[in-house]
Amino acid sequence: xxNGTSRLYSALAKTLNSxxxxxxxxxxVSPDPEHLxxxxxxxxxxxxxxxxxxxxxxxxxxxxxxxxxxPSSHPPIRVMQWNILAQALGEGKDNFVQCPVExxxxxxxxxxxxxxxxxxxxxxxCLQEVDHYFDTFQPLLSRLGYQGTFFPKPWSPCLDVExxxxxxxxxxxxxxxxxxLVNSANIRLTAMTLKTNQVAIxxxxxxxxxxxxxxxxxxxxxxxxxxxxxxxxxxxxxLQNLQNITQGAKIPLIVCGDxxxxxxxxxxxxxxxxxxxxxxxxxxLSADGQSEPPYTTWKxxxxxxxxxxxDYIWYSKHALSVRSALDLLTEEQIGPNRLPSFNYPSDxxxxxxxxxxxxxxxGLL
Ligand SMILES: NC(=O)C1=CN([C@@H]2O[C@H](COP(=O)(O)OP(=O)(O)OC[C@H]3O[C@@H](n4cnc5c(N)ncnc54)[C@H](OP(=O)(O)O)[C@@H]3O)[C@@H](O)[C@H]2O)C=CC1
Ligand SMILES: [Mg+2]
Numbered sequence: 001x002x003n004g005t006s007r008l009y010s011a012l013a014k015t016l017n018s019x020x021x022x023x024x025x026x027x028x029v030s031p032d033p034e035h036l037x038x039x040x041x042x043x044x045x046x047x048x049x050x051x052x053x054x055x056x057x058x059x060x061x062x063x064x065x066x067x068x069x070x071p072s073s074h075p076p077i078r079v080m081q082w083n084i085l086a087q088a089l090g091e092g093k094d095n096f097v098q099c100p101v102e103x104x105x106x107x108x109x110x111x112x113x114x115x116x117x118x119x120x121x122x123x124x125x126c127l128q129e130v131d132h133y134f135d136t137f138q139p140l141l142s143r144l145g146y147q148g149t150f151f152p153k154p155w156s157p158c159l160d161v162e163x164x165x166x167x168x169x170x171x172x173x174x175x176x177x178x179x180x181l182v183n184s185a186n187i188r189l190t191a192m193t194l195k196t197n198q199v200a201i202x203x204x205x206x207x208x209x210x211x212x213x214x215x216x217x218x219x220x221x222x223x224x225x226x227x228x229x230x231x232x233x234x235x236x237x238x239l240q241n242l243q244n245i246t247q248g249a250k251i252p253l254i255v256c257g258d259x260x261x262x263x264x265x266x267x268x269x270x271x272x273x274x275x276x277x278x279x280x281x282x283x284x285l286s287a288d289g290q291s292e293p294p295y296t297t298w299k300x301x302x303x304x305x306x307x308x309x310x311d312y313i314w315y316s317k318h319a320l321s322v323r324s325a326l327d328l329l330t331e332e333q334i335g336p337n338r339l340p341s342f343n344y345p346s347d348x349x350x351x352x353x354x355x356x357x358x359x360x361x362x363g364l365l
Contacts, residue, residue, distance in 0.1 A: 038143055039140070039143040044114065044118060044140070044144070045119075048118070049111075051107065051108055051111040052112065055108065055112070058115065058119070059329055059333045059343060061326050061328070061329065062326075063324040063325065063354070064285055064325055064326075064327050065324050066285075066322050066323060066324055067323050072356035072357065073359070074207070074209050074210045074356065074357070075209070076324075076354035076355060076356050077123050077124065077178075077207070077354070078120070078122045078123045078124070078352065078353070078355075079122060079123070079126065079216070079254055079256065079352070080120060080122035080124070080125050080350055080352045081218075081256035081312070081313050081351040081352075082126070082127055082348065082351070083127070083258040083311060083347075083348035084113050084127055084128070084130065085346040085348065086129035086130070086131040086156075086158050086168035087106050087109070087131055087165060088161040088163075088164035088165060090104050090340065090347075092161035092163075092164070093160070093161055094301070094347070096299055096300065096301065096340060096347065097300055097301060097302055098336075098338060099300075099337065099339075099340050100342070103340065103341055106132070109340075110132065110136055112344070112345035114140065120326065123178050124173065124174045124175070124179075124216055124254075125141070125171070125172070125173040126170075126172055126217075126218035126256035126257070127170065127172075127218065128170055128218070128257070128258045129168045130150065131158050131164070131167065131168040133148070133150040134150075135165065137173075145175050145176055146176065147176050147181065148172070148173045149172045149186075149201055149203065151169050151201050152168065152169030152199070153167055153169050153197050153198065154188065154197055156169065172201045172203055172216065174205060174216070177208070178207065180205065180206045182203075182205060183204040183245070184202075184204075185203070185241070185245060186199065186201055187199060187200040187201070187202060187237075187241050189221075189234040190233075191234050192233050196222065196234060197222070198220060198221055198222050199219070200217055200241070200257075201219075202241065202242060203216055203217075210357065212252075212357050213252075214251060214252040214253065214357075215242065215246050215252070215253045216254050216255075216256075217238070217254070217255045217256070218255075218256050219238055220260075221234050221257065221258070221259045221260045221261065221267065222260060223260040224260070228261070228266060229266070231260060231265065231266075232266035232270060234267070235259070235267035235270050235271060236267075238255075242276060243275070243276065249276045249277060252316040252319035252320050252357065253276055254315045254316075254320070255278070255313070255315075256314075257311070257312060258348060259271075260310050261310060262308060262309055262310070268312075276316065277317055277318055278314040278316065279314070279317035280292065280312050280313070280314055281312075281313040281315055281322045281325055281351075281353045282351060282353075285325055285328075293309055293328050294309065295308060295328070295349075296308070296310055296312075296328070296348060296351065297310055297339070297347050297348040297349070298339055298347070299338050299347040300337065300338050307338075311348055311349070312351075315353075320356070320357060320358065321356050321357075321358055322355060323356055324354045325352065325353045326351065326352035329344065329349060
C-alpha cells in the first residue's frame, strides 16, 4: 500500500465502523475532542485528493466581497450551510437518473464532501441529510477541532433503504478554539401543534475573542410540492422557538437550512418579515441586493429536471454584516446532467458566508 494510501487509512480509517451508528441514542453531543489526536487539515486534504485522483479537478468558486463601510476589529465568522445528500437516499431513494452510480460511491463521495469543507475551512458547519455522523463526520471533524451535535429525524426515510447507515438528520459543528457552547437545544418541529418528522438544532455560542454571544440554528423542512402550508407552519414554530432562545432578538441570530421552499412561499415570507429582523445573506449577491440566486439545488429525477432555490442563510440584519459570500457554480460547471456528479457530491450547493458583528448594533437587533 502506498504511503499516501496508508496515511489515508490512518486518518480516514480512524472512523467508527458503520454499525456503530445504529447503537447510538437519538441525540448525542460528541465526546470532548481533546481526547482525539488532532489531524492536520492539509494532510487530510492531501489524503482525500489521493482518493479522488481519478476524478476531474475541483470547480473553482470565488468569494464575492460584500464589505460594507463598517470595519470590524475581529476576524470574521465563516458559516457553511450544506445539504450534503444522505448516502442512503442518494443511492436508494432520490432517483438521480443522470448521475452514474459510481459517482455516488461513499468512499469517494465522502472525500469530495470533506474536500469542500477543507477548501473553505468554515468556523461553523450547518448540515442536513447527515447519515454518516458517528462513523465519519463526527470523528474526523472532532480531530480537526470542531465540536459536533447531531439530531436525527424521528423517522428518517433512510431507514426504508436496504443497507442504510442509520437515520439522517441535521448536524451542527463549530470550532472549539473560537467558540464556547453556552446553550444547545434540539427542536422537533411542530405543524399546527402536531409533532412532525423534521427537526432543528439551535445553539448559543460565545466568541472567545470578543465575548460576543450569538445563536446559530440549522434546519431541514418538509420537502415536496403540496406541503407548502406544512412548511409554513414548521417555519412559524421554528421562529417562535428562536424568539425564546434569543430572548426576543436580544442575541444576534444566524439560521441555516434547506427550507425546501422557493422565495415565493409563505415560509420564506414569514422569515423575511419576522420580528427577529432577519435578512437572507445570499440576496446580497444580486445586483440590487433584493433577489435570491436562481438556484441552490439542480437535479434530474425520473419526474424531470428540478432547478430550485431552497437553501438559505438568514441573519440578524442590524447586529451582523455579511462581509463576503461564496459564489455559486455556473450552469456550465454544473453541466448537462446536473447534480450530484463526479465533480460535486450533492444535489444541493454549499452556501458559505463571512459574518462580523456590527460594533454597536444600531437600534434593535
Ligand atoms: N413523517 C412520518 O412521521 C413518517 C415518515 N415515514 C418515512 O419518512 C419518509 C418521509 O420522510 P420526510 O423526511 O418527512 O420526507 P420529505 O418529504 O421531507 O423528504 C425526505 C427526503 O426525500 C427527498 N426528496 C424530496 N423530493 C423527492 C422526490 N421527488 N423524490 C425522491 N426524494 C425526494 C428530500 O430531499 P431534499 O430535502 O433535498 O429535497 C428529503 O431528504 C417517508 O417516505 C417514509 O419513508 C414513514 C412513516 C411516518
Ligand atoms: Mg435531499
